[in-house]
Amino acid sequence: MELLEKRILKDGKIGKGNILKVDSFVNHQIDVAFISLLAKEFKRRFEGEEINKILTIEASGIGIACIVAQEFNVPVVFAKKQKTVNIAGDVYTSKVESFTHKNTYDIIVSKEFLNNEDKILIIDDFLAKGSALNGLINLISDAKATIVGAGIIIEKAYQEGGKMIRDMGIRVESLARIKSMKENGEIEFIN
Amino acid sequence: MELLEKRILKDGKIGKGNILKVDSFVNHQIDVAFISLLAKEFKRRFEGEEINKILTIEASGIGIACIVAQEFNVPVVFAKKQKTVNIAGDVYTSKVESFTHKNTYDIIVSKEFLNNEDKILIIDDFLAKGSALNGLINLISDAKATIVGAGIIIEKAYQEGGKMIRDMGIRVESLARIKSMKENGEIEFIN
Numbered sequence: 001m002e003l004l005e006k007r008i009l010k011d012g013k014i015g016k017g018n019i020l021k022v023d024s025f026v027n028h029q030i031d032v033a034f035i036s037l038l039a040k041e042f043k044r045r046f047e048g049e050e051i052n053k054i055l056t057i058e059a060s061g062i063g064i065a066c067i068v069a070q071e072f073n074v075p076v077v078f079a080k081k082q083k084t085v086n087i088a089g090d091v092y093t094s095k096v097e098s099f100t101h102k103n104t105y106d107i108i109v110s111k112e113f114l115n116n117e118d119k120i121l122i123i124d125d126f127l128a129k130g131s132a133l134n135g136l137i138n139l140i141s142d143a144k145a146t147i148v149g150a151g152i153i154i155e156k157a158y159q160e161g162g163k164m165i166r167d168m169g170i171r172v173e174s175l176a177r178i179k180s181m182k183e184n185g186e187i188e189f190i191n
Numbered sequence: 192m193e194l195l196e197k198r199i200l201k202d203g204k205i206g207k208g209n210i211l212k213v214d215s216f217v218n219h220q221i222d223v224a225f226i227s228l229l230a231k232e233f234k235r236r237f238e239g240e241e242i243n244k245i246l247t248i249e250a251s252g253i254g255i256a257c258i259v260a261q262e263f264n265v266p267v268v269f270a271k272k273q274k275t276v277n278i279a280g281d282v283y284t285s286k287v288e289s290f291t292h293k294n295t296y297d298i299i300v301s302k303e304f305l306n307n308e309d310k311i312l313i314i315d316d317f318l319a320k321g322s323a324l325n326g327l328i329n330l331i332s333d334a335k336a337t338i339v340g341a342g343i344i345i346e347k348a349y350q351e352g353g354k355m356i357r358d359m360g361i362r363v364e365s366l367a368r369i370k371s372m373k374e375n376g377e378i379e380f381i382n
């Protein structure tokens with residue numbers, strides 16, 4: 001999506017460890033009007049699909065998911081991150097490894113909000129190694145709900161997550177796919 | 192706001208320690224269409240005020256703030272929670288005490304996204320003892336930005352936060368103000 005690629009080139013910053021920071025419009029400050037345009041693009045790409053719920057993960061996914069949810073006219077459920085999970089029988093749980101923060105955490109969703117009749121669109125800001133997305137997919141599988149697909153704002157296509165998830169037969173729509181990225185600010189996209 | 196009070200009576204659950212859970216439409220599952228109606232009420236109440244940014248705190252505030260931000264046509268900035276703060280010169284930081292989770296944490300906002308020309312509306316889901324709201328106010332004060340007011344979905348008016356913040360001269364608009372709450376599910380509102 002050209003609009004997004006231009007914005008990444010304009011406002012994205014490449015930090016230490018080859019981390020792409022889009023703090024000024026996605027991850028810390030949220031440019032709600034801009035995200036609305038991305039939401040319309042997700043709506044266009046998943047047009048005709050039956051979707052009754054959007055699933056995301058806290059924290060930075062929540063705002064984006066809520067804006068996308070307005071396009072689809074469905075509620076959002078966000079998986080909560082927990083250091084230690086109280087494995088009660090009333091939640092689905094999965095493990096996620098954060099390569100940015102170098103730790104592993106549990107994510108949970110209450111069984112009340114995810115069930116076998118749900119047709120889920122996953123929304124998240126980034127897809128890199130795919131650990132968070134894979135965790136969300138596990139929660140959906142445990143609930144025997146249907147995964148319609150995943151809508152991602154920025155995919156680091158040079159990392160393995162996108163291939164891994166697509167190889168599972170899951171539709172992944174990424175609005176910007178980064179082919180390569182250099183510390184001098186050069187970013188190449190896959191069209 | 193009668194619509195919200197009815198929804199709380201219908202879907203709210205009172206848990207251990209007199210905690211009001213509104214997980215089915217605010218805090219875990221987000222009823223985006225319903226929150227849009229609350230957003231319009233915030234817009235009505237703060238009509239005529241100059242607001243250029245909405246500030247909230249992760250995680251559950253973010254979704255609500257994004258929906259409210261669409262009414263005001265402004266961006267959202269969310270304060271991030273951190274266990275240990277890397278007190279670099281490039282962030283504002285404040286301490287917040289969580290009575291629900293019985294811990295204290297730091298919140299930070301990058302100086303890049305908060306400055307002395309900003310006119311800020313704070314949005315959050317709950318106001319009880321006022322620690323989170325007070326933390327956000329500290330960040331805004333440190334940035335020498337202007338606080339236009341705070342829009343809260345549910346205020347536990349029997350706790351001291353609302354009075355404390357209003358006594359600071361800050362306008363607080365709470366859409367539902369709970370006067371009392373019993374474990375049998377009885378909730379009384381202030382009109």
